Amino acid sequence: MRISVPGLPRAILDAQPVIAVKNIDEAVERVTNFLQGGNVGLITGAGVSVDSGLRAYRGKDGRYMNPNYKPIFYHELVDSSEKGKAFRRRYWLRSFLGYPHVRSTLPNTTHFAFAALQHTSYIPWIITQNVDGLHHKALELGAPSSWNLSRISDRILELHGSIHSVQCSRGHVIARNKFQDWLTRSNPSWHRFANDIARRSQKLRTNPDGDVDIEQLGVSYEDFVVPDCPTCLLAGHRNSVQKPGFVFFGESIPEAVKERALRCVEDCDRLLLAGTTLATYSAFRLLKHALEQRKPVMLLNVGPTRADGLSGIEKIDVATGTILPTIARAVIGRPAEEDLIIREMIQSGIVKPPPED
Incomplete structure (x- = not known):
């Protein structure tokens, strides 16, 4: 039996990076405009948990x-x-x-910014490849009276299960x-x-x-x-x-999870991917499904990804923690200042990336 760890092709890793934005202000503006209309599906990867102290699998010091x-x-x-x-x-x-x-481990500023956008229905659901449960924690800590475990499970799909x-x-x-x-x-x-x-x-x-x-x-x-x-x-x-x-390497994702993830992509108006290289086919399949349905797609990730070179994708090469709180505040508008729960969500979160090897 031959099973390998999913990775990125050498040609992508060696390719010259594409400068997608001139500065942080431009990145904030482009992502804000993308989210402004609402009903945005979100797929996250290990990159969004780095500021919580968890290493990305395929980052500079990634195990894979x-x-x-x-x-x-x-x-x-x-x-x-x-x-x-x-x-x-x-x-x-x-x-x-x-x-x-x-x-x-505690949720970081990215988790809480996404929680605020989910709480205000700009992002109706999240599909996460992460098994750490930090998206759940952000909602539980940020709005405990509004988000019970049942509602969280209904709105956050753990594509690869939970630790x-x-x-x-x-x-x-x-x-x-x-x-x-x-x-x-x-x-x-x-x-x-x-x-x-x-x-x-x-x-x-x-x-x-x-x-x-x-x-x-x-x-x-x-x-x-x-x-x-x-x-x-x-x-x-x-x-x-x-x-x-x-889900372990060589183990299949349950069919019910696959089908639910595809329905989520079909139900959204546009798709945002954050902190993922898309090296695993389970997430790449969802991206392809969105492109086949001609949905606008934006990819927010530092470094090369499996989607590099595909048409129909707007890529922003910026760390999520650098811009997400500002974006959430801009998208939500007045409630971000006037609603105590939303304001505290956007202001919450740790920033403690792991030390370099």
Whole structure:
């Protein structure tokens, strides 16, 4: 079985960048005009979470830009053999150490600006490739009385799933916080190891999916314990085949999610893509669908993307955090100053990008 990590063609990476705007003011004006009419569909990628301290997969320091990086694939993670158990020990140890960082991460200025635009219905829905849940947090923190979990789930589609849940091979789903507690109880020595790192204020290199690189520490995965699913045990089955609630390489996106995403593109008047290289076909398919329907498309991303060179796309090569709060304020107009909730949303958000390697 041959599965590869989606990437950008060498020709795109080596191409000379196209200067899409002369300055920040022009970028603000063009994106503002694009959003002004409302009913804009939004697709986001890892780039919008960089200011929250999460690395983009394919940015300058992105894990997927390293040709030597070998991720665990779906068929390896769910393999019931001893080899599969070894893959699961490796994955869950790295995730055990990295998940607390992702869990504690806060929405940045881009998340809150998009939340304000969604709250005011300029952006009726968001499709995100991210599994971090930060779009959800921005709405929960920004307008808790208006956005309950049901409404948020209806308006934000997680194309690749969520890091905040875990599912066993028999379909039993639990919250990731609870699973983290199981891992802690099953691995007291690794819990002490994590606490020791925290006490020394060390930072492990954490990827957007919670995976951390610990090989350089010289540790072994052999003694890490992945607990059996308690629900399976009650039914008389020992089952440690558990995976996070997001789509792995080599795993298919559920058909219901694909169909819902296509309907979202069909229902919008225009499509904005932000912080994504579109390297994964799941998002690129949605862009192609919008172009086939002759919808106006704007791409806001720093650096090369899979869409570079395609006709019918207006590209702005500027970081979202640089311009989104200003754009949200301009698009929303007077309510951005007079409505307390909207004003605080636009003024909220952290700006703490991860340190360079």
